[in-house]
Amino acid sequence: MNKELYKKILVVLIFILLLFVPFGMKKYDEFVNAEFIGNMEEVIERYGFFLEDVTEQLGINFVHQRATVDEKLHHIMPQISSVGASVSVVDFNNNGLQDFYLTNSEFGAKNALYMNLGNGEFIDVAEEMGIADLNIPGLGASMGTIWGDYNNSGYEDLFLYRWGRPELFRNDEGQGFTRVTEESGLPVYFNANTAVWLDYNNNGYLDLFIGGYYHEDVNLFELTDTRMMPDNYEYATNGGLNYLYENQGDGTFIDVSEKVGLHDTRRWTLAAAVVDINDSGYPDIILANDYGVDEIFINQNGERFYNTGQEAGLGFIPKSGMSVDVADIMNQGRFSIYITNISEAGVLMQGNNLWVPTRRSSGEIPSFRNLAGNMGVEIGEWGYGGKFIDLNRNGNMDIYVANGYVSAEPDTDYWYDYARVVGGNRNIIIDANNWPDMQNRTFSGYQTNKVWLNDGAGRFREVAHSVGGALNYDSRSVAYADLFGTGSLDLIVANQHQPVKIYRNHVKPEHNWIGFDLEGVSSNRSAIGATMLLYWDEKISKKYVSGGNGFSSQNMRPVHFGLGLTDAVEKVEIRWPSGITQTIEGPEINQYHRIKEPADQTVHIGTIE
């Protein structure tokens, strides 16, 4: 009898033990990631940096206004018009100071170009430069911008993508911009949320990749058919086409998308990054697709792109890809890929993806494994811009993630209505008329951005609340720049229908750094696509010059490396898009080096100007 009772008690104890597993894991996680609250000096001492919100101090009062779409979509407008706040960094007048451009989306609301005066002040010069008033009925609403010297003039030109007509502005030696859209041959209408400058055939001229979100036949401002929503939450097949426009070198572009194999699918592309992921010498395209799987398009000798999503290990589990960035997170000379997705407790747990190259990853088709969970960067929330950035200059790439979808009436929630519609058949989900009225309800709103610190040994730790970056706006686009010339990477966070935020990064002074500002000669003048390998402290850090990445954003052009307490660099190797490899032995640290592409393979010693 007693034996039976003991057995029953044992079974009940096992059951209770099982119930306590999540509780125990939560407590362990809280213990390991305990928040540290201290003053700025204490935080810098502990984490190596502190993010100070200096938006007000700088007098920057830009507030994004979302686009007003066709009245047939008014009942779900906050989720339709949930994007458009973007930031891109540029030195548009070549004075060595980092300026930045912000987009607005409501018709009549103006975009802004904040010029850096070098004394800690910024002024909006978009109006006088002719690039402010760009949200216009008939032309569309701004979604983002990228900067690249498409005509190799030595000045960065502006490409603006809209839900509507994209625009190209030629930079007139930093004194103003001339609209050259018509003569450039760019498409007339497009619903784009991402674009990247790249030189896909390495001919020395920048080409344009543009990612389509809504189908290009859908005019969200004069809607003719409400059957324009995704036809499936996981395997949508009715998104916009992706385009590649080839620069002809005479100021015109031609559409080569079909020829190079980019028109095979109609996924809902939200973000793209372009980098030579397989060391072939040609830039490849990595896509974060909403309502679908991630993709890698391998560039085959500048002639064609081959979709390797599944072969590379990415293309199996469909999620909601929102942003993509690439970095060498272990300082091993190999790129990993970070893609943000959606996680909402109890409703939708996708988790972000950190695609890390496997040991057998070599040759034309790379191979990746999602290690976001193992490395601790999986559970964000409703993610948008996810950016690699070495915040504390210790040489390890950290991650900043913008979170939050729609912050409306507090203590309300649209998730129930959303979940029941997206669970339905395509004939229901595809029609906006079937989507319940949002009625000013919050939808994954008031979420806090994440700051994940990389320990260099394969683990990241979330410290946003400790280091000053815990913003709970509906953040979208994130870019970094050395705004104050201190060698630290400051953050600009564009927020949807909310004010922009600028964070000055105060870094531990003992942490060294080095920066490189490249100028192509045989390669495109912006040097977009150049890869750099920094040899230091028995490590190899790999970075590249980007023509736009993350979510609707672009970082500063110079390539920046943190060095921690290391006080010397062995060498840096630059692989220019032209194929030329340049090596610089022992460059000076704690300064930017301006490097012009040599005529052939060279080795330099010391500082290069």
Place this chain on the structure above:
Amino acid sequence: MIDKFRIPPSYIGPLLISAVVIAAHLSFGVLDGWEKFLAALIAAMVTELVLHKLVTGKWRNLSSAYISGNSAGILVRSPMIWPFALTAAISIASKYVFRFRDTHIWNPTNFGIVVMLLIASDSMAVLSIQWGSNMWAMLMIWIVGFFVISKVKLFHVCAVYVLSFLAFAWVRTLFNDSIFLAEIAPLTGPMYQLFVLFMITDPKTTVSTQNGRMFVAFLIALVEMFFRLGEAVYAPFYALFIVGPIALIIDILWQERKEKLAAKDELATPVKI
């Protein structure tokens, strides 16, 4: 040789569900990943083995645990592996803890899912989105499902539930300004296909009479309506979680009473000599 090959009846269920899972995953990628699915399967079978041995001292056929592991592997959605294993383990363990008159009273997977939603909602969710985009695929699953269910004489349960759901969906539109199509949208997704075809028809946790089963199906839809009006995303699971065991206990007691009365009647009946 072929004549000698016979599939034991207890393996037909597991083989059937395996075929469905493999076909669904290869066609629509329904699983979150094979490793997660395997974690659920292994956890279910190990828990069953250990607990059954502990309680009875004997090893047990694992077909039932295999089916529960499959259900947890399909229904749980999480970027992590442990929620899959834990859901399966809790599902199986519940059978040994919550018993009435020596029978378990909750559908194990329903119990596991609901408890996990209560204790680990920040780490997991439940399958709530559709697989594939094809209307015909959905219809085919319903047709095959209903065919199989009618073979085991439980079609009436599904039919009453679906009809009740449709009726209550219309009732909900009177309260929440929603259109009828939005209200019935979940019924067209895979979560409901699994719920209707496999969960509410679980023979171990359904009542004994046909009328009783139909009434319980109606009650589940009714309780679900209230959860839906309260905007609970996983309303059907909560409804079954509440209605299922209550109905089963009442049914068992009712049957006992009937047996007692019958026995009494038998005793009271005069014996003819």
